[in-house]
Amino acid sequence: MAGWSRVHEHDVSGSALAVGWLRAIHLLARPVLGVPPDVLTACGVLSALAAIWLTALGGDALWAALAAIVATGVFDGLDGAVALRTGRARPLGAVLDAASDRLTELCFVAVLLVLGAPAAWCAAMAAALLLHEYVRARAQVAGMRGAGAITVSERPTRLVVTAVAVTGAALAPAGTPWTGWPWGTTCAVVGTGLSLIGLAHLGVGVALALGRNGRAGRDSG
Secondary structure (H helix, E strand, O other): OOOHHHOOHHHHOOOHHHHHHHHHHHHHOHHHOOOOHHHHHHHHHHHHHHHHHHHHHOOOHHHHHHHHHHHHHHHHHHHHHHHHHOOOOOHHHHHHHHHHHHHHHHHHHHHHHHOOOOHHHHHHHHHHHHHHHHHHHHHHHOOOOOOOOOOOOOHHHHHHHHHHHHHHHHHOOOOOOOOOOOHHHHHHHHHHHHHHHHHHHHHHHHHHHHHHHHHHHHHHO
């Protein structure tokens, strides 16, 4: 989905997190309506890259990394909200927004890698979340309207998983309770699991949506 702020609340009514996120973003968009959406998109990418660097510094810089992760999510929402509210939404902007979303999510995975997650788990998480968005995009090209399904592994969840990893590393550097795993490992495992569940959920939604479209086409033919 190219930017959560481009989605209407009725499309995500089953997810309290998504609805709350959309409402907050549109409220925050009011003071920055004069800023070009592409500038906000670029700021989101820069803040995600900064999060990797700050995480690598460790120590108190982890709190700055957390702020950068949150800022990434805010900028991502603001660009779409500003574009919609000012009538500056355009196809190229949507493409840039989607590309920046994927780039920043790879930055989130890189943060987990820096926090000690094995490369294999990071690769699995990255592959699952990219496939999730690829399936949705291809289904929309094929005629699916809307998101197909709002899953447990949408962009807000990916941001939260990364934020939890950074916060945990700042508060408990020894690792997660009971397991002793690095926070990056724990959150990469959780993130991969959620991504796979979300992918399965989305697959069902896509199949149902395109099946309905196919039946409608035959009925009208």
